[in-house]
Every structure is written in C-alpha cells, then in structure tokens.
Amino acid sequence: GENVEQHPSTLSVQEGDSAVIKCTYSDSASNYFPWYKQELGKGPQLIIDIRSNVGEKKDQRIAVTLNKTAKHFSLHITETQPEDSAVYFCAASQRTNAGKSTFGDGTTLTVKP
Amino acid sequence: KAGVTQTPRYLIKTRGQQVTLSCSPISGHRSVSWYQQTPGQGLQFLFEYFSETQRNKGNFPGRFSGRQFSNSRSEMNVSTLELGDSALYLCASSPGQGPMNTEAFFGQGTRLTVV
Numbered sequence: 213g214e215n216v217e218q219h220p221s222t223l224s225v226q227e228g229d230s231a232v233i234k235c236t237y238s239d240s241a242s243n244y245f246p247w248y249k250q251e252l253g254k255g256p257q258l259i260i261d262i263r264s265n266v267g268e269k270k271d272q273r274i275a276v277t278l279n280k281t282a283k284h285f286s287l288h289i290t291e292t293q294p295e296d297s298a299v300y301f302c303a304a305s306q307r308t309n310a311g312k313s314t315f316g317d318g319t320t321l322t323v324k325p
Numbered sequence: 326k327a328g329v330t331q332t333p334r335y336l337i338k339t340r341g342q343q344v345t346l347s348c349s350p351i352s353g354h355r356s357v358s359w360y361q362q363t364p365g366q367g368l369q370f371l372f373e374y375f376s377e378t379q380r381n382k383g384n385f386p387g388r389f390s391g392r393q394f395s396n397s398r399s400e401m402n403v404s405t406l407e408l409g410d411s412a413l414y415l416c417a418s419s420p421g422q423g424p425m426n427t428e429a430f431f432g433q434g435t436r437l438t439v440v
Contacts, residue, residue: 246428246429248431253433254433255329255331255415255431255432255433255434256368256415256431257431258428258429258430258431261428301367301368303368309381311356311358311373311375311380311381311417311419311421311429312358312370312373312381312383313358313370313417313429314370315360315367315368316367317367318367318368
C-alpha cells in the first residue's frame with residue numbers, strides 16, 4: 213500500500229519568513245496530493261491540492277510543488293503570519309479512489325511574532 | 326452550504342462497551358470516509374462509504390464497522406471498546422464521483438475517550 217513520509221515534524225519560523233514542508237510517497241499510482249491545515253480542536257481543512265499532471269500550483273501565499281519522478285511534493289508558505297500556526301498534513305491518493313487517502317504524520321508549524 | 330456535521334463531539338465510554346458515531350456529509354456529497362486520529366499513529370483510514378456501499382476498507386479489526394444511509398449520512402460503530410480506541414474520529418465528505426471527486430471536507434470530529 214501507499215506510504216507517505218512527512219518532514220520536519222516541527223517547524224518554527226519568525227513572522228514574515230517562509231516555511232517549507234516536504235513529503236515523499238511510495239505508490240506511483242497516486243496522482244492526487246492534498247494539503248490540510250488542522251487547528252486545535254478542529255478537523256483538517258483542505259488548503260491546497262495538486263494533481264499529478266501539474267508541477268506547481270499557487271494560491272496567494274501558499275504554493276505546492278510536485279516531482280513525480282522523485283515521488284515527492286512540498287508545501288511552501290511565504291510571508292508567514294501567526295495565524296498560520298497549526299498542524300499541516302500532506303496526503304496521497306488516487307483520483308479514481310480518492311475516498312481512501314494516506315496521510316503523513318503532520319508538521320507542527322509555529323510562527324513567532 | 327452547511328459543512329460536515331459529526332455528533333456527538335465528545336464521548337466517554339467504558340472498556341467493553343460499544344459506541345456509535347454519526348456523520349452528516351455536505352449536501353450532495355455521496356462519499357463519506359472515516360479516519361482515526363491519534364498522537365502516535367496520525368490519521369489512519371478506517372473505511373469509505375459511497376451510495377450506501379462500503380467502497381474501501383483500511384486495516385482495522387472487525388470491531389470497527391460502519392454503514393451509510395440513503396441520505397448519505399453515515400454511522401460508524403466500535404464494539405467491545407479497548408483503551409487503545411481512544412482517539413479523535415474524523416469523517417470526510419466528498420462528491421464521490423465526477424471531476425471534483427477528490428476534494429474532501431472534514432468534520433470537527435468526535436473525541437472518544439475509553440476508560
């Protein structure tokens with residue numbers, strides 16, 4: 213089955229700096245890669261996703277890149293703000309089987325004001 | 326558009342008991358997936374239901390079961406509870422088919438504590 217590794221497990225940055233979280237996956241059949249943000253006491257919230265036919269996607273301060281050959285994808289947050297502090301999860305699934313996602317173990321991001 | 330609703334938010338049960346959790350997906354969504362979230366194991370896939378049928382299943386024992394109703398609402402049941410079942414149980418709602426199939430939206434979860 214699919215295995216997703218995520219690192220780092222914790223990340224602390226100063227407000228205004230950039231943050232990068234990286235994930236690798238094992239199953240070459242995976243073709244959909246979402247990223248979720250989970251705040252304390254809440255469920256994960258989809259913040260951005262990328263499909264395997266795209267190498268990069270950007271949404272305001274958030275961007276995701278995908279390298280299919282190396283089987284890794286990354287989340288980039290620029291101009292970080294204290295409200296970006298949360299746990300971030302990457303996931304991998306197949307578009308035809310998207311109801312079953314494999315998640316990374318999460319990265320706790322702390323943005324210091 | 327109302328989000329994903331999970332009830333109850335919190336539960337405390339005793340070992341050996343059983344529990345039923347409920348999830349109401351976003352209107353129009355036909356797929357409901359369940360996940361167990363624990364500090365040590367992260368988010369683990371339990372099962373997915375689509376149009377009242379189990380479409381995918383994770384690697385959990387048979388004590389974990391689920392079902393989906395004709396209105397797409399889903400329930401999961403855990404029998405003979407063990408201390409290790411203490412976790413946040415999350416459900417995710419998605420269309421289940423079509424071009425937007427992959428976009429999943431999570432509920433706030435049910436925090437189950439087994440004592």
